[in-house]
Amino acid sequence: MIVKHFQEVEPKVSPDSPGVEVRWVLGKPDGAPRFAMRVIEVAPGHATPRHQHWWEHEVFVLEGEGVVWSRAGERVLRPGVAVYVPGNEEHQFLNTGTGPLRFICVIPHTESGS
Numbered sequence: 001m002i003v004k005h006f007q008e009v010e011p012k013v014s015p016d017s018p019g020v021e022v023r024w025v026l027g028k029p030d031g032a033p034r035f036a037m038r039v040i041e042v043a044p045g046h047a048t049p050r051h052q053h054w055w056e057h058e059v060f061v062l063e064g065e066g067v068v069w070s071r072a073g074e075r076v077l078r079p080g081v082a083v084y085v086p087g088n089e090e091h092q093f094l095n096t097g098t099g100p101l102r103f104i105c106v107i108p109h110t111e112s113g114s
Contacts, residue, residue, distance in 0.1 A: 002030050006039045019046025019095075028109060035106055040093070042066065042101040047094040057091075058106045059083040065097030077101065 004025065011021035020042050027036035042048065042064075050069070059068075061081045067074040068083055069092040077083070077093070085091050095101035 002026065009039075011041070017046075017049055019043035020048055033109075035108055038105045038107070040103055040105050042093060042095040044095050044098055044100070048092055050090055050092040052088055052090040053110075054087045055108050055110055056087045057083070057085040059085065059093075060104045062102045062104060064095060064099050064101035066093060066095045066101040068093050077103070 006023055006025045009023040009025050011023050013021055020040065023039045023041075025037050025039055026032050039062075040048070059082065061077050061079055061083075063079055064077075066077040068077055068085075070085075070089055075083070093101070093103070
């Protein structure tokens with residue numbers, strides 16, 4: 001068993017996504033054979049890039065306000081909201097609040113990720 005606080009994990013920031021920090025809190029290095037858990041923080045006024053990929057996301061909002069965008073429209077995000085993004089659906093998470101938008105995101109292991 002592994003128990004750790006998410007802030008013990010160094011955040012990663014992509015040059016393509018200013019204002020977005022990703023902490024890979026559990027994954028293959030921890031012995032998790034199938035899924036990775038990330039804690040993502042989006043700063044006010046920032047967003048993840050619009051993107052799509054074959055794998056699904058399961059998301060749970062911990063803190064903040066925002067929207068998740070898809071071609072079907074936008075849905076409001078606030079603490080306690082759960083989101084399922086199917087594989088190959090274009091999506092984006094945007095912070096519309098004044099504080100950080102923080103959420104847990106669980107994905108299957110990918111060749112380029114966890």
